[in-house]
Amino acid sequence: MPAFAPRPVRTLPLAILFSGAFLPLSALAQDTATQGTTVALPALSVTANRVPTPAAGTGSALTIITGEELEQRQTSVLSDVLREVPGVAVNRTGPVGTLTQVRIRGSEGNQTLVIVDGIEMNDPSSGSEYDFANLLAGDVERVEVLRGPQSALYGSDAVGGVINIVTRRGKGPLSAKAAVEGGSFGTLAGRASVAAGNERYDAALSGQGVISDGVSVADRRRGNPEKDGYRNGTLAGNFALRPTDNSEIGVVGRYTRFRADTDDFVGGRGAVDSGTDTSGEQYFGRLQGKVAFFDGRWEHIAGVSHGNQQRDYRDSAKTVTSSYEGRKTKLDYQTNLTLTGGPAEHVLTAAVEHEDEKAISKSSFSNFDRSIGSTGLVGQYKLGLFERLTLTGSVRHDDNDLFRDATTWRTTAAYLIDSTGTKLRASYGTGVKNPTLFELYGYTATYAGNPDLKPEKARGWDAGFDQPLWGRRASLDATYFNQRIRDLITGTGRTSVNMPGESRVRGVELGLSVEPVDKLVLRGSYTLTDGEDSTGTELVRRPRQLASLNVNYRFLDDRANANLGIVYNGRASDWAYDAAYNRQVVHLAPYTLVNLAGSYRLTEQVDVFARVENLFDRHYEEVWTYGAPGRAGYVGLRLAL
Template sequence: MTRTLFCPSRTIPAAFAIGGVLLPLSSLAADDGTATSTAMLLPEISVTANRVPTAADATGSALTIITADDLQQRQTRILSDVLREVPGVAVNRTGPMGTLTQVRIRGAEGNQTLVLIDGIEVNDPASGSEYDFANLLAGDIERVEVLRGPQSALYGSDAVGGVVNIVTRRGSGAPSLSAAVEGGSFGTWAGRATAGTGNDRYDVAVSAQGVRSTGVSVADRRLGNGEKDGYRNGTLTAKAAVRPTGTTELAVVGRYTRFDSDTDGFTGGRGAVDDGTSTTGKQAFGRVQGKAVFLDGHWEHIAGLSYGRQQRNYRDARGQTTSTYEGRKTKLDYQTNLSFATGPAAHVLTAGVEHEDDTGITRSGYSNFDRTIGSTGLVGQYKLDLFDRLTLTGSVRRDGNDLFQDATTWRGTAAYRVEDTGTKLRASYGTGVKNPTLFELYGYTATYAGNPDLKPEKGRGWDIGADQALWGKRVVADATWFNQRIRDLITGTGRTSINMPGESRVQGLEVGLTVEPVDGLTLRGSYTWTEGEDSTGAELVRRPKHLASLNANYRFLEDRANANIGVVYNGRTSDWAYDSFYNRQPVSLTPYTLVNLSGSYTLTERVEAFGRIENLTNRHYQEVWTYGAAGRAGYLGLRLAL
């Protein structure tokens, strides 16, 4: 496991769900009802890496964990902003807050990253099977795990590059209410409120958060675009669980987002230009899950039903809807885990079955279709721990598809720990598959027609790395070398999409360092070098060769005050530029460095003041050709606990 970033807290929510998996009910029963935190003090555990709870130092995959404390220290409003500090992750946003935001892991495409929120797959079938991070507010998030490398053996299609698993807060302890409000640059106001309670028999939490801003121009203002483009977002989350006995649980979660984003047009030859267009949309996600444990906690059964619906309405300058895209995803899943020990060995056998239906609907003057693709996956995994030093896993998955040839994927990992020296060696190898999107198969515009003969993309990749703890674990260093290959890569040719012959190749190095020189001060740095090219030898666009970050956080005055500085470097990257006939050619985007400052001070037991400055040096840059970004901005706010 890569522990470069975000690991000062050793907490994990008791009802941490991932793809139908929860922590053991014995963990849920540990709450004495007196805690006010939303998380319980437990050893650092990952659920994403193996679909079953696994100690972080026993995972063979490269993994970064982000906690609620990390988000609060940085005063993160949009989750994608903190993902820029994760090794191997590139974030691209087409303008300021609220515009299309893509996350790429280790050079894979944005739609090759599987995203889960509270166990619900949120990749949009009507938007390239990709999740747009633009509207994911961070105010209710308890924990994020970023798992890198091919994970289709565990999670199926969309997980060729990796997995981002997000878990929101649950209720805990006596009834509580907290709220925060802030305001600042670009006419921005934001707020959130959370209420929750829980004990060993039940928990419930409800949160509301929103942001409103008059914004800046989406099209780069340095190219003559002066129109301000505003953004509005409102998000509601509710989750609850009941545990009628010590061995059973029924949990439910729901999330609803409504957004309105002013956008700009795009013309060949000029790129993004002011035109008064906008996008409105809504997202609704829900999951019901039941769990039962037998054989004194050794045999678990988890069954769940998830549903997601995402809709986008594109409007012209008069506010009239010109096109609508709607994606729906329904998933049924069942998983069972059997654990037992034989001498110095501990075993966990996992088996699961999942059925998923993806629907894409488009309505416009040039494109109308309503298509559904169904798939069924069978997954099995064996996890072996030996002598509390060596952990091995082997996974295999078989996916049956309505349209494509059935696919088999597999993965193996190994982690070896040397306690005397604080050393961990790890390695993983996996294969992946990514099905063509509904739009690539059937969509069309005035200049584009889908290709129903497309084949799924196939990937394989490996990594090898080491983690080293020193000075009583006040220093933790890690390094990972990775290599990935993708065959039958799907690319647009202007009028349709095709599978490219040959292999696309990506390789790179991830390095991290965490240092706690004195109590209260934590320094974290990371560097990623990535080299990627398609089968013709052309550089992959929007994949910077060099990414780096540095974060320093200091708690002082008996933890009443906190100061944080974050620096993110994004190296030179390439993108596509289009002429007046929409023929494309590569262009180079200049590197940039962002510096963010934040601080907070506890005024009373229940009131905290906070503030931050984003883009301190007022850096002007483009993450996507001709799309601009916000300049220096400042914000002040208050947090209340009732």
């Protein structure tokens, strides 16, 4: 059986996509970005309404992170920057390279849909959840985090929200970039890219990788001194051709190969040192075409995407004990019609999507090979009035192979008060989350599937405002959210069941951005989450309080940059398992992490940079009995040609 930390609730399949993966880069251009504040939101969101929408017209809670911010923070693994997003909790089962779950507003990890360049990344063989462990940040241009139920637009996996990631595209004459860094735990990392583009084409190719001796996956304070290493190599590329002014054909691809040393999980003890490891490959691709008529007012987008994620679990003798493979293929078509008349703008969107998923596992105790298909029909109407009021209404019907057909809907409103710059916003949506193939039919030495599971049903709403202050040098945003889920699927240790009654999650998200002087930007966030299942028990791995502060300063004529990041993760609960894999609730202590990063441009082509992670050497556990790295330092060099 693979060595892993038992996932606290369940796992599932089915989703949807559309991201704007081939939206011209000029349309994505932006200034700086903050955590969802009015002062720094980029001009457009491509996720909130499945069509490019001005930030002032998005009624859902949204955070956008730019590639510039990632570079300022020197983010190497993308999940680390998500810790600073309001309403988002990140749990890593040990050091970098181990299972990394992301939860939005108290929802489960497999209730978050993850999209990279228009490709859905959720893995059918891993409970329909995307493991962020192997997603490096070196080629990321933009991240949008859309919070709240989004099933009406994106299907089953989007009950909690959507994380949409767009990588860099070519622009301008042929250019090349490279970077290398090294530091603590025997770590060596590097990346290189080439890119070019003009009004008729763009192309980009990148490679990045990391090698590390690591630290023990099992917490060393519990008597586990063995180091566990990590290897990751990723290649990515995209190409788009625009034969006419109103058409585009594009292709994207991504390949990752990884190996992570792991430790065993023993009932009654938790994680313990062992010589086990996990290795695997992931490859994704998408082909997409776009064409627009009537001066761009009627747009058609068609695409096909495929993903394959495979991993092998090996024992200390390096013998494969079990293998898992998840495959997902999707066909999609979307059309957008824009009509204007007087003070009103009408955007009508219709889409049809068909998705096939397959999960395969092979081990000494069972073999598993199951598939599921679904077809979704989507309709949305977006109304803009007087450039102040934006209303949307969306509905989706899913025809499922294994479950009852499901219909979900969503509505949003955003209103801009010109005199004060205040944006008032609200949204309400419903969601459905189907059981995963493993929950239905899976089998291990300690777990049997339950084919009688029912889909989960969710409903949620939020309301908030974005307020610029101090002559737009500052911005404050606040959101209240409330979400309820019926038939929540939970693990019992030996199988999965639908819980009777209704689970609920509610809370508050706050964000503040301030630029007290030119080139000094402070961004803070705070989230209070109250989540419990239908029995009144606190939901595990959802901290009640999350907070962050990021301070960035550019100086010496922009040749130098300094960044301070502070992340607070409040007390959380987790599950501990006895020798028979019966579980009980344990509590994880709160912790605060402080990171420092700095860079200096020696010439127009050469930068040096350095960072310190976990400056005060805090010891903490994000998952019961699993360790985390202590203080670490890294230095590196960047080249641009």
